[in-house]
Amino acid sequence: MLSTYQWVAIAMFGIGLFGVMYRRSLVGMLIGVELMLNGAGLSIMAAAQFTETNGALAQLSTLLVMGLAAAETTLVLAILLIVDKRFGHVESDNISLLRG
Amino acid sequence: MQMLAHLTFGFYLVLVLGGGMVATGTRSIVRAFAGLLVTLVGVAGLYFLMDAPFVALMQILIYIGAVSVIIFMAVMLTMASRGERYETPLKTPRKKILSLLAGGVMALLLAGMVTKYPIMSSMSPRGVPVSELGAALLGPYALVFELISVVLFVAMVGAMVAVYERRK
Numbered sequence: 001m002l003s004t005y006q007w008v009a010i011a012m013f014g015i016g017l018f019g020v021m022y023r024r025s026l027v028g029m030l031i032g033v034e035l036m037l038n039g040a041g042l043s044i045m046a047a048a049q050f051t052e053t054n055g056a057l058a059q060l061s062t063l064l065v066m067g068l069a070a071a072e073t074t075l076v077l078a079i080l081l082i083v084d085k086r087f088g089h090v091e092s093d094n095i096s097l098l099r100g
Numbered sequence: 101m102q103m104l105a106h107l108t109f110g111f112y113l114v115l116v117l118g119g120g121m122v123a124t125g126t127r128s129i130v131r132a133f134a135g136l137l138v139t140l141v142g143v144a145g146l147y148f149l150m151d152a153p154f155v156a157l158m159q160i161l162i163y164i165g166a167v168s169v170i171i172f173m174a175v176m177l178t179m180a181s182r183g184e185r186y187e188t189p190l191k192t193p194r195k196k197i198l199s200l201l202a203g204g205v206m207a208l209l210l211a212g213m214v215t216k217y218p219i220m221s222s223m224s225p226r227g228v229p230v231s232e233l234g235a236a237l238l239g240p241y242a243l244v245f246e247l248i249s250v251v252l253f254v255a256m257v258g259a260m261v262a263v264y265e266r267r268k
Contacts, residue, residue, distance in 0.1 A: 010211055071255035077173060
C-alpha cells in the first residue's frame, strides 16, 4: 500500500514541476511549487504510516513541510508585489535584471 | 469495508490528479488556483485515509485556510488589479514539450527508485495519538518546533520589510 501513495506523490511532483517550467506568470509557478511540496509531504507521511518507522516523526515532518511552505508563500507574495511594482507585470520571461 | 476504502482512495485520487491537471494546464490563473484548492482537499482526504486526522486537519487549516488565501492575495494584488485574466499565450509549442520533458524525466527517475527499491509495508496504516505528537514536540523535537516558529517569524517580518515603502 505504501507504493500506491508513493505513486500519487510522484505524480503530484511531476505535475508540479511541469507547472513551474510551463507557467509564464510567477503566480502560476508558485502554484506549481505548492503542488510539489504537497507531493513531498504525502510521500513522507505514507513512508511512516505504512512501515515500522516512528509515526510521530513523519507527522511532525509533514507539519514542518507545511510550515516551510507557509513561510515560502509569504516571501513569494512580497517578491511578487515588488516585481509587479517595478516591472508592471509578473511574467518571468522579461524579468532578467538582478540589480538593486 | 475494504471496498469502501478503495472507493474513497479512488475518489481522492481523482481529486488530486484532476485538480493538479487544472492547476497547471489552464491559461486562466483563477481556474488554476481553483484546481490547486481541489488538489489540496484531495491530499487532506488521503491523510484522513492514512489514519492521520490531525495532519489532515492541519492541511485544511494551513494550506486551504492560509496558503491559498496568500496566493489569492497575490492574484488580486498583481494580475487581477490590471484586469489580466490569462497569461500571455505561448508562441511556439517548444516550451510545452520541454516542460513535459522536465516533469516527466524527474517523475520517471523517482518512479524507477520506487520500483527498484521496494519497501516492506503493511496493508493498513498505524495511527499515532495526538498526545504523542504533542509530547514529541515538547520533548525530543522542541528545538525544531522553536526553529520553525523563528523561520515563520523571520519570513513574515522580511516580507513586510521588503514591501514597506519609506515616506519620501
